[in-house]
Amino acid sequence: MNGAEGPRRVHDAPPLPEKAKPREAPSPDLEQVPFWDATGDGRLLVQRCVNGHHQLYPRAHCITCREAAEWVDASGFATVYSFTVLRQHFSRSLRHLLPLVVALVDLDEGPRLMTNLVNVEPEDVRVGMRVEVWFEAVSDTAALPMFTPVPA
Ligand SMILES: [Zn+2]
Numbered sequence: 413m414n415g416a417e418g419p420r421r422v423h424d425a426p427p428l429p430e431k432a433k434p435r436e437a438p439s440p441d442l443e444q445v446p447f448w449d450a451t452g453d454g455r456l457l458v459q460r461c462v463n464g465h466h467q468l469y470p471r472a473h474c475i476t477c478r479e480a481a482e483w484v485d486a487s488g489f490a491t492v493y494s495f496t497v498l499r500q501h502f503s504r505s506l507r508h509l510l511p512l513v514v515a516l517v518d519l520d521e522g523p524r525l526m527t528n529l530v531n532v533e534p535e536d537v538r539v540g541m542r543v544e545v546w547f548e549a550v551s552d553t554a555a556l557p558m559f560t561p562v563p564a
Pocket residue numbers: 461462463464465474475476477478479
């Protein structure tokens with residue numbers, strides 16, 4: 413294991429307003445099961461090969477050198493690569509979360525992940541901002557890996 417960081421707390425989803433629906437839980441295919449199982453335990457996994465290349469999403473082999481890839485713990489730290497702010501959405505599972513920051517973050521291990529930024533005002537988000545993973549429960553066994561600013 414690569415785990416510099418231990419498991420993190422899994423937070424409950426915010427209370428649902430009337431007529432809102434919870435966010436959809438993942439229905440992972442076989443290769444994604446280890447990733448989603450770990451999220452429920454507050455762990456963020458990425459794949460790594462024997463030559464040290466990291467990747468996400470999961471594949472049987474390293475996309476750089478074709479060696480076998482295994483799951484390892486990511487540090488959970490990342491840098492905002494790009495983001496946008498959703499200010500309207502018709503989905504009853506997202507409307508109550510607006511404005512919602514949708515971001516691409518570069519994990520310190522390398523892979524780029526699409527996620528939400530939480531606990532931050534949209535106008536305070538910056539490209540290059542340091543963030544860390546923040547899990548929100550989405551089912552009994554899985555949590556959505558979101559990101560929150562690293563305290564200064
Ligand atoms: Zn490799």
